[in-house]
Amino acid sequence: MPQNNSPFAQPLHLALDAALEHLDSLDTTSVAATASASELRAQMQKPLNNAPLPAEQVVAELVRDTRGGLHGNPGGRFFGWVIGGSVPASLAADWLTSTWDQNAGMYEVAPAAAIAEEVAGEWLKDILDLPRDASFAFVTGCQMAHVTCLAAARNGLYTKLGLDIEKCGLAGAPPIRILATAHLHSSALRAIRLLGFGTGSIEYIAVDENEQVRADALREALARHRGEPVIVILQAGEIHTGVSDNFAELIPIAKAAGAWVHVDGAFGLWARVSEKLRVQVVGIELADSWATDGHKWLNVPYDSGFAFVRDRDAHRRAFSQKAAYLSTNTETRDQIDWNPEFSRRARGFATYAAIRQLGRSGITEIVENCCRHAYAIVTGIGKMKGARALNKPCLNQGVVQFLDPRSDATAEDHARRTDEVVERILASGEAFFKPSYWKGERVMRVSVCSWQTTDADVARVLRAVENVLRSFEA
Numbered sequence: 001m002p003q004n005n006s007p008f009a010q011p012l013h014l015a016l017d018a019a020l021e022h023l024d025s026l027d028t029t030s031v032a033a034t035a036s037a038s039e040l041r042a043q044m045q046k047p048l049n050n051a052p053l054p055a056e057q058v059v060a061e062l063v064r065d066t067r068g069g070l071h072g073n074p075g076g077r078f079f080g081w082v083i084g085g086s087v088p089a090s091l092a093a094d095w096l097t098s099t100w101d102q103n104a105g106m107y108e109v110a111p112a113a114a115i116a117e118e119v120a121g122e123w124l125k126d127i128l129d130l131p132r133d134a135s136f137a138f139v140t141g142c143q144m145a146h147v148t149c150l151a152a153a154r155n156g157l158y159t160k161l162g163l164d165i166e167k168c169g170l171a172g173a174p175p176i177r178i179l180a181t182a183h184l185h186s187s188a189l190r191a192i193r194l195l196g197f198g199t200g201s202i203e204y205i206a207v208d209e210n211e212q213v214r215a216d217a218l219r220e221a222l223a224r225h226r227g228e229p230v231i232v233i234l235q236a237g238e239i240h241t242g243v244s245d246n247f248a249e250l251i252p253i254a255k256a257a258g259a260w261v262h263v264d265g266a267f268g269l270w271a272r273v274s275e276k277l278r279v280q281v282v283g284i285e286l287a288d289s290w291a292t293d294g295h296k297w298l299n300v301p302y303d304s305g306f307a308f309v310r311d312r313d314a315h316r317r318a319f320s321q322k323a324a325y326l327s328t329n330t331e332t333r334d335q336i337d338w339n340p341e342f343s344r345r346a347r348g349f350a351t352y353a354a355i356r357q358l359g360r361s362g363i364t365e366i367v368e369n370c371c372r373h374a375y376a377i378v379t380g381i382g383k384m385k386g387a388r389a390l391n392k393p394c395l396n397q398g399v400v401q402f403l404d405p406r407s408d409a410t411a412e413d414h415a416r417r418t419d420e421v422v423e424r425i426l427a428s429g430e431a432f433f434k435p436s437y438w439k440g441e442r443v444m445r446v447s448v449c450s451w452q453t454t455d456a457d458v459a460r461v462l463r464a465v466e467n468v469l470r471s472f473e474a
């Protein structure tokens, strides 16, 4: 136990109590935040204090004033966006990460943090069955994993053309062409903007009726851009249906044309951990770089993404940065050589702890359970009067629609009904879903990513949706 006179004792005890109360109440409180923006402002907007405040008062007021403004996404009935929970060891490791407050840029500055990433990076390649000699980086999320991978791609492609792009910059270099699927995630678009390629460099490749990139369309696009530096971006896990591209067919086509193949596998890459599911991502290991998240399916707290790159040298050339006051060491791994940040959070500890707690089989179990639950929710809703399922989830994502019962109802009426149902579900506090557009139709997305979701949660959520549908009849 800490000494009573430690300035940390009271605030940390308060934080522990509040954290446990929050986690324990997830089952009995609204999944959706209940306070409006103006209510939260009224609670949190205070005059800037001139004088210091006692730390315990600050923590107690933070807990009190954020009430109603927190979604219950660490619980089992949150199916909005693609958001995972946090397994206990990983959450605890994340707390320790803040406590230890290591600057995990280099081995010398934070030795244990560097080794944690070194070890966990190798574990991740093993778990995801990626090339064991690929390089890696622990970044803030899949968005920055894209940036990391595509910066390596930029270096690799220009090096092949005899250009030192890190020195000469993009001006004057032949432009990179990006061939991507039409449902390219917006985080990849931002990476493309940040790296100076510009979204105008993207050419969208046609997809088939399953939303997978068509091989003939890819071949034609590659032929049109023969001789240019090309990056092909494929998708493991589309956010509405969970469908992945046919990597085994597409990647060899792209590689034969000299393109760099990058995969957005934010959650879909995790299909690799299941014997049942990995058939959907066969051949993904043939790509040049892979971006994924820890804070989605690995259930690590936020601030956890992973980049993997086949061409280690291109990856290192894109990031390695030396300065006179920083020592170089060859025996251990300096994260600064692989990461976009300089000073950084020692985020490897949380991943290290999640993998240790779950083991290979625990990770597989989470992934398979989430897929089973997504299937049960989507097909369960699909059987309800006034609803229809638009896909049969092959992974952990699905789409449903709610129907206006009037015989002359239009697509707009169904869209309105879908939005109303989502609103009423959120207001019930029983589950959290978000609407979207899919193939031009207004839909409600179902995305299951949390280790906490159980069969009982699924049954409860289906009851809640059923009740909402009945409320329209009253």
Ligand SMILES: Cc1ncc(COP(=O)(O)O)c(C=O)c1O
Pocket (backbone or CB within 6 Å): 081, 082, 140, 141, 142, 143, 144, 185, 187, 188, 237, 238, 239, 264, 265, 266, 267, 293, 305
């Ligand atoms: C398919 C896909 N790619 C990329 C991202 C971006 O990931 P992050 O928010 O971790 O940067 C997401 C996030 O939901 C995603 O679903």
